[in-house]
Amino acid sequence: MSTTHFVSGYWNGKAAGLLASGLLLFSATASAHRIEKHFTVEPRAVITIHNPNGKIVVKAWTKHEVMVIANHASDKVEVTAEQTGNRVDLRTQQLADTVAPDDLRADYEVSVPEDAELQIHDDSGEVSVANVLGDMNVETVAAGVALEDAAGYLTVKTVGGSFQCVRCAGRLEVSSISGSFRLLDLRSYHVRAQTSTGNILFDGEFLPNGIYRLKNYSGVIEVRFSPGDSFDLSATSLKGSVNNEAKLTPPAHPQRLSSKFGYALGTFNAGRAKVELTSFDGTINVRKRN
Amino acid sequence: MPEVEAIRLAQQGDAAAFERLYQLHNRRVYSLCLRMVGNTAEAEDLTQEAFLQLFRKISTFRGESAFSTWLHRLSVNVVLMRLRKKSAAETSLEEVTEPDEESGGPRRDFGAPDLRLTGSIDRLNLQRAVEQLPPGYKSVFVLHDVQGYEHNEIAEIMGCSIGNSKSQLHKARMRLRELLHEALRDKAREERKAAGGSLGAED
Amino acid sequence: MATIGCKDFPDYLEPWMEGDRHPDALAHLRDCPRCRSLVEDLKMIQTTAQEWGRTESEPPAHLWNSLRVQLVQEGLIHQQSKRRGWLPSLPRPALAGAYLAAVIAVAFGLSGPVNQRINRARWLEGTQNSTTPLRAQFASAEMNATTLSVPDSNPTVTASLHNNLAIVDNYIVLCEKSVNEEPENELARDYLFEAYQQKADLLAQLSERGGSGR
Secondary structure: OOEEEEEEOOOOOHHHHHHHOOOOOOOOOOOOOEEEEEEEEEOOEEEEEEEEEEEEEEEEEOOOOEEEEEEEOOOOOOEEEEOOEEEEEEEEEEEOOOOOOOHHHHEEEEEOOOOOEEEEEEEEEEEEEEOOOEEEEEEEOEEEEEOOOOOEEEEEEEEOOEEEOOEEEEEEEEOOOOEEEEOOOEEEEEEEEEEEOOOEEEOOOOOOOEEEEEEOOOOEEEEEEOOOOOEEEEEEEOOOOOEOOOOOEEOOOOOOOOOOEEEEEEEEOOOOOOEEEEOOOOOEEEEOOO | OHHHHHHHHHHOEEEEHHHHHHHHHHHHHHHHHHHHHOOOOHHHHHHHHHHHHHHHHHHOOOOOOHHHHHHHHHHHHHHHHHHHHHHHOOOOOOOOOOOOOOOOOOOOOOOOOOOOOOOOOOHHHHHHHHHHHHHHHHHHHHHHOOOOOOHHHHHHHHHHHHHHHHHHHHHHHHHHHHHHHHHHHHHHHHHHHHHHHHHHOOO | OOOOOOHHHHHHHHHHHOOOOHHHHHHHHOOHHHHHHHHHHHHHHHHHHHHHHHHHHHHHHHHHHHHHHHHHHOOOOOOOOOOOOOOOOOOOOHHHHHHHHHHHHHHHHHHHHOOOOOOOOHHHHHHHHHHHHHHHHHHHHHHHHOOOOOOOOOOOHHHHHHHHHHHHHHHHHHHHHHHOOOOHHHHHHHHHHHHHHHHHHHHHHHHHHHOOOO
């Protein structure tokens, strides 16, 4: 199954100017080591990337191949890329016991088939994925994550990194402690987004029978809707406020909620989707799109 | 080895743990696949695919749902992907059903003349009828009535709402009733034909 | 009681099959053999399906063999477990904090009934009895995790973890206060439980970095 084509290059950091035109995604400062590898894969390949610090960019292409280009400045780390069956593992390994933070950095550019499944760990830096339709699991500490035109079962977990998801479909679960989320033009049937102190913006479609659960502790949750949308809304802020612009039909059997809660409950149009917004002491806004 | 321990060890690549998890769940997964596709060869293939996906993804299992729910969600997705490919239509999970009254489809005649199912329906008839259901109805019916999952579990497995699960189940049962009645009528017609044919032969 | 006809009965049928015996539907069924037949048919389908479900089929033995071969080929099965790389794709080790979060969840579940006849004083006492020894263990786990004596390769990450730990600690204090004030408030308890889980996860991440020497 596997054919490996290995190209290794080595150039002086002073030639960074030449690199910049071809490698716009990578730092303009010295990148002492570069590896490029190609792996032939079957459908639904699994690609894992473990990188403590640096940028990871993943894009889909039409080939049944995984191409990895990785750059790192220091001799104290190395990038390994291995294939086992239909799985490709990319890893940044520390070679010395102590490595300065700048030396730890490695940047990856990975091209994958569109149905690939991704598992990405990047402590700090940045992760961006575009046009990949397989399931995805992304975990970071401080790195921000950006997904575009992704589909499948998407799970993202950060500690402080922000998250942006544009034109994604499938099922999305994202959690963070202090990261904020922007969920734009989504066509997902199930969204679960939870952050403690970050803000959440949801400006996407409410699919019939879809479920949308957004939760934070403090901060702002903002959801935008159009007059043609159809959802059951349950918006509760324990100690904060709920500002709702949707004209709701109250439920047939209203719950008895404490008057201390900010809340908005009811059905908008036919109530085909389910929207649950919860905050501890933040603000929830349900706004009509212009 | 208890399941929790097997999961933990499997996440570290332990071969015995993989085998243990397979032993614990293979019958249920295989039965589910077989009930959904109706033939053993394809059910074997789907079971293998489901476990392969499970073991590839097991490192991502964080215990947010029961392991069996997670596994069955994987299995249902594997089966549905296959069924969808067969029907050659790219539709969302919720769209893989027949049109209902809300979307303008014809209202089904809920009453059927004369023939009663009581006494006429057995597992084989039901199995054949289930095979004719659209994938979405089939999944919910098999998971609920056959495999015994509750609606909240089905909602988690299928990624739909509980209300949707209930509504799909009801529609599936109504459709099965029609299919079973059609099968009964066909059988009665065949029997009448056979009886008429033999009389004709005597002439 | 309103009288309904066959035309309206289907609206009652779905809840009927879920066990909701509406009096109007019951009255109609007494008088309508057609609708009775419909209900009996659906019940028969349900019963036959349940019987079908009682028999489970066993896949052939070769299936496991074939699966095993593929798992070995993909490198998913190892002889010995290896911990590789920065962030092993494992759930966090059963560090005291992560384990404690689960124990706290059970403690909450056992000591905090979710109905309206809750005894407030008993709930408060139960909660405190459950969580006090656990808080002590959390504090110990935190001490171990945060006093790293090894060089820190990625201060950005460590700083982020510490900052977020402080955020979660603050959040725990406020949630505990809320739970003490309103023990019946399920939402407040959910938030508190989630905060403990987040803390356990953060402590586990900090500890990994300390334990792995990175």
